[in-house]
Amino acid sequence: MATIEVWTFAVATPPNIDLSGFTxxxxxxxxxxxxxxxxxxxxxxxxxxxxxxxxxxxxxxPAGTIRDIDPDTETI
Structure with missing residues (x-):
């Protein structure tokens, strides 16, 4: 059985992107x-x-619930 890391982003997120304000x-x-x-x-x-x-x-x-981050449209 695999362990799910719910508190870790499942997708690559550059640390310099601020997700505040994203839809x-x-x-x-x-x-x-x-x-x-x-x-x-x-x-x-x-x-x-x-x-x-x-x-x-x-x-x-939790960050693990995020499946996609689109910086162009500022949508997660």
Whole structure:
């Protein structure tokens, strides 16, 4: 059985890219904007501001949940 590293980015992320402000999308559409992102070894995560559609809550997602980062469109 393989170990899943949920606190490590599953995709290559250059450390000089700030993900703050990127649009966060799920399989079924946009979920919000990245408010904060960390690049700590073994402890990386993003904080997404989900906006007014569920009353503007912020959610923390482990970096391992990110499947793609597009710096050109600023979308994860």
């Amino acid at each position: 966060a999308e799920a399989r079924d559409g946009k979920i919000g904007k990245v408010d904060e992102a960390t690049h700590e070894a073994g402890g990386s995560f993003i904080v997404v501001d989900t906006g007014p559609w569920i009353f503007g809550k912020k959610v923390m997602l």
